[in-house]
Amino acid sequence: MRYNGFTYTIGEGFRNIFKNTKSSVGSIITMVCTMILFGLSFAIGINVNSILEQVQMKQGMEVFIWDEVTVEQRDRFENEIKSLDGVNTVTYKNKQQALESMKERMPGNSDLWAGYEGENNIFPASFIVTLTDLEKTKDVITEVERIGAKIATEGRSKEVDLEIDETTIHDSLVKEIRNDDDVVSTLLAIANGIKVAIGVFFAGLLVVSVAIISNTIRLTVHARRKEISIMKYVGATNSFIRGPFIVEGIIIGLIAAIISIVIVGVVYDVVIVKVEASHILQQMSVTLTKFMEIAKPVSLIYCVLGMGVGIVGSMLSMNKYLEV
Amino acid sequence: MIEFKNVSKVYSTGTEAVHNATFTIEKGEFAFLVGSSGSGKSTLIKLILKEEEASSGNIVINGRDITFLKSKRVPFLRRSMGVVFQDFRLLPDKTVYENVAFAMYIVKATPKHIRRQVPMVLSLVGLSDKAKCYPHELSGGEQQRVAIARALVNNPSMIIADEPTGNLDPETAWDIMNLLNEINARGTTIVMATHARDIVDKMKKRVIQIDKGIIVRDDRKGGYRSEI
Numbered sequence: 232m233r234y235n236g237f238t239y240t241i242g243e244g245f246r247n248i249f250k251n252t253k254s255s256v257g258s259i260i261t262m263v264c265t266m267i268l269f270g271l272s273f274a275i276g277i278n279v280n281s282i283l284e285q286v287q288m289k290q291g292m293e294v295f296i297w298d299e300v301t302v303e304q305r306d307r308f309e310n311e312i313k314s315l316d317g318v319n320t321v322t323y324k325n326k327q328q329a330l331e332s333m334k335e336r337m338p339g340n341s342d343l344w345a346g347y348e349g350e351n352n353i354f355p356a357s358f359i360v361t362l363t364d365l366e367k368t369k370d371v372i373t374e375v376e377r378i379g380a381k382i383a384t385e386g387r388s389k390e391v392d393l394e395i396d397e398t399t400i401h402d403s404l405v406k407e408i409r410n411d412d413d414v415v416s417t418l419l420a421i422a423n424g425i426k427v428a429i430g431v432f433f434a435g436l437l438v439v440s441v442a443i444i445s446n447t448i449r450l451t452v453h454a455r456r457k458e459i460s461i462m463k464y465v466g467a468t469n470s471f472i473r474g475p476f477i478v479e480g481i482i483i484g485l486i487a488a489i490i491s492i493v494i495v496g497v498v499y500d501v502v503i504v505k506v507e508a509s510h511i512l513q514q515m516s517v518t519l520t521k522f523m524e525i526a527k528p529v530s531l532i533y534c535v536l537g538m539g540v541g542i543v544g545s546m547l548s549m550n551k552y553l554e555v
Numbered sequence: 556m557i558e559f560k561n562v563s564k565v566y567s568t569g570t571e572a573v574h575n576a577t578f579t580i581e582k583g584e585f586a587f588l589v590g591s592s593g594s595g596k597s598t599l600i601k602l603i604l605k606e607e608e609a610s611s612g613n614i615v616i617n618g619r620d621i622t623f624l625k626s627k628r629v630p631f632l633r634r635s636m637g638v639v640f641q642d643f644r645l646l647p648d649k650t651v652y653e654n655v656a657f658a659m660y661i662v663k664a665t666p667k668h669i670r671r672q673v674p675m676v677l678s679l680v681g682l683s684d685k686a687k688c689y690p691h692e693l694s695g696g697e698q699q700r701v702a703i704a705r706a707l708v709n710n711p712s713m714i715i716a717d718e719p720t721g722n723l724d725p726e727t728a729w730d731i732m733n734l735l736n737e738i739n740a741r742g743t744t745i746v747m748a749t750h751a752r753d754i755v756d757k758m759k760k761r762v763i764q765i766d767k768g769i770i771v772r773d774d775r776k777g778g779y780r781s782e783i
Contacts, residue, residue, distance in 0.1 A: 466658075
């Protein structure tokens, strides 16, 4: 059996950490700080995204249809809209419901509203269409108009044969489409702005953390340059020398990751409860993401990041000392 | 064993440390490299250890031309030679035993082999009872013995010693020289760079003298300065 040096490498890695407690603790603290910043920006990003998605879900358009549209046409229309790309939900609002919602908007005038009941209801039925992605608003409008026209003209010859009053025949099922352009474009601008800002912040933090950690490990390696040069003279290969330092980097990275997960987890849920209690969010009636929902990706990112930075950091900082 | 053919070394600063050096040190020889500070002794040692690249010429070690040796292969070249320095270069946080065993870990020796070999080498250098001591608990001479034990432990065919007695008092220096002589008698080639005139004079071994990068003398059984 040949001694493979594996136990030596792992053992030395652990020994190194305890041998240089100060610099190990320094590296861990530095890494935890950067990782917390990472975690916070990640958490903000996740929540902004989720809020925007929730808001987007509520945004959309109201497609008013002519009173003459038949039930079959209406069902077909509804199904075809539902199958469109970017459409989230389609809700039918009949004439009675339209009247009810008008009453809600202007309560009190019961006498006035009485005149609109039943046969006299002038409010058109509509489909309330919400979208999964506000960027697709224009496309969806075009498609809805196309479908409306298609269904209407297909039915036309039949209805002409049946000698239905021509004035009631329209070129499209759609009477009108209403959507709030300003809200949509503002939301889109905000969403994109925040995404870009967080992306830039992320990239910056990554560079900074690699630089800080590789510098910290450089100090550790520098403190042990004598040991490294002795190893070189005795005939150690570069990978053999790197081994324990990389193990050290990985362990430091993992410890920092675990500490960060705990800190971010605790702080996050405390902050979230406070923020959710605020008026603006309550008015918008959106919910925030709980830590448990993001714990998995965050932990994964932290562990990969910790190990990755540990490995890259120790590799970068060692090269100079291996040239003996 | 060690063969230099017209080797020159010019550093990037423009200094020519070694000029056209040609010599051969045979297996089992004991050779002193002498010369004043800055004469090129250390550069010769570094060229043998492949710590520096020769600017021109060829260096052959154990029948293998190392002039263009890939840096990946350098560790394996170094395993064929034990190195001893003036400042001992022991790991301060490892015991005597661990310092010696360390050299065996590096070449991936089996634990069984390590357990057998290390005490044997320690007894050869006379440090069996100091195995559990740390370097700072030892005298200079003892530390140098540990360094020699470390150099010997992997059974190298040669020992390269750079001023091994430089930091020792004369009496201890002689202990070390006797030890090296003993190791040489067992068949290990020894190349030793030194300033110590009396040692070179008394040992009556081969002397290669270098001055301003040029080999000015190569005597079979010489002294520090040859009698003209």
